[in-house]
Amino acid sequence: MPHPAPGEPSNRTKYLTLAAALLGWAFDGAEMGVFSLVGGPAMRDLLQGESPEAQGIWFGVVMAGFLVGAATGGVLFGWLGDRIGRVRAMTLSVFTYAFFTGVCGFSQEPWHLAVLRFVAALGMGGEWSLGVALVMEVWPNRSRAFMAGLIGAAANVGFLAVAVVGLGLLALLSRVENALAALGFAQMSIDWLVANQGWRIMMMLGTAPALLTFLIRLFVPESEKWQQEHATGSTKAWETRDLSAVLVALAGPALMIYVWSGPLSDAVSVGGSRLLAALGITVVGLAIAMVGYTFPVRRYLRRQAAMSTATDAEVLKKTLGRMMLGACLSGVALIGTWGLTQWIPRWADQMNTIDSIPAKEYAGIVTAVGAILGTILAAMSGDWFGRRRAYCVLCLTSMASVWSMVFCTNGYGPTFLAFAFLVGATTASFYGWLPLYLPELFPTRVRATGQGFGFNFGRILAAVGVLQMGPLEALFKDKTTIAGIAIDGGFPRACIAMSFVYVIGMALIWLAPETRGKPLPD
DSSP, X not given: OOOOOTTSOOHHHHHXXXXXXXXXXXXXXXXXXXXXXXXXXXXXHHTXXXXXXXXXXXXXXXXXXXXXXXXXXXXXXXXXXXXXXXXXXXXXXXXXXXXXXXXXXXXXXXXXXXXXXXXXXXXXXXXXXXXXXXXXXXXXXXXXXXXXXHHHHHHHHHHHHHHHHHHHXXXXXXXXXXXXXXXXXXXXXXXXXXXXXXXXXXXXXXXXXXXHHHHHHHHOOOOHHHHHHHHHTGGGGOOGGGGHHHHHHTHHHHHHHHXXXXXXXXXXXXXXXXXXXXXXXXXXXXXHHHHHHHHHHHHHHHHHHHHSOHXXXXXXXXXXXXXHHHHHHHHHHHHHHHHTXXXXXXHHHXXXXXXXXXXXXXXXXXXXXXXXXXXXXXHHHHHHHOHHHHHHHHHHHHHHHHHXXXXXXXXXXXXXXXXXXXXXXXXXXXXXXXXXXXXXXXXXXXXXXXXXXXXXXXXXXXXXXXXXXXXXXXXXXXXXXXXXXXXXXXXXXXXXXXXTHHHHHHHHGGGSOXXXXXXXXX
């Protein structure tokens, strides 16, 4: 076995780091995908007697809360990773999302589920940024594209695993009931656990990743790049008191969720003035979140600039601009995923007319398989064609696949599943490109925080997008004809409207620096 180059981590270090991170991302994907699969049954269980519209609103609220939690976790745990080290912070993040996902299975009210999903998402958002920083710092520059592809693929393997486990649970639910009875569970408890397709059991299985924390702490060494920064004393410039601004900033996303799911949730259908009010409040909420979430970084940069050379200070000034740019590029991808792809299982369930066919599980499986392929190809295309050209093509193909699915499917069946595969491959492909590109924008001292904000703040933008699906479905509730093709009202027409977000991405990417062929910044 060849020896590593001078200054390069050993092969043992590289592969242990990669194994732990890939497992973490796979569980991340499972945590993200589980609610898409069980959210419908969970809302029916927790909102018995309520209308489908009320259940749909709460479905969006829980998803939006999860996205906001992931955005917050990306900042909090990214800060922690830059302050105390990648490995220790990643251990805490995995334990957080594993424990609180399992506790979701004990929810008695929809708001219980929303709060617990928010807390679980703190850890999930943190694990993404920490794992990416750790792997990209440990593996050599020539491996970055392939590593980025594996990152995206691992998360989608988690999506796939959730769909397969859900399918198996449905088939074995009667056996699960018998097993619980044999273990001495009361019939009332058994009925509670298996009701509505056993969604509580699926959530409780989310505690499994907690075992990964032992692997991380025992076997994964700390990033040498971070250790070098720590030795210089630069990590001490991250101060705990700065995090208070992040907690205050949560008021912004909370306000947006309230506006679009509460008294103004029908703004689109009842009048333009209320819609303008909702949009105005959304802008204010985003501003509050942006100021608060960037506060720890701005404070850190000021301290560092005071101690740095003029050249170093100039480099640090670029960080905030790149964080905003990363957030916008990530936001386009995340709005596409959470505003479109994540709703495909629910759409399949609505269209399916045969109760014995697990439509949403099959839809989840084919989109996940497509996503695994798409993420690997997207990361490699960043090396083949350049970062900017690759992103532009991903936006174009994503928009085209969404339109193709809407125009070419008129019911659940093989054609629908084929297009679900295509949409999964294109819209999820960004999750191979983003782990490749975002670490290349930031130096080691702020990499976890910078890319954590860049990727995860995009989730707040996605939360806004998710909350628009209900109003858009109401606005486009009637069937229409486009180019001679009949399009169903509701979700299909809302999909077409939402897909225009990719046009924004095609324009934004040309404002970003091209980083192909350049080493990771120190």
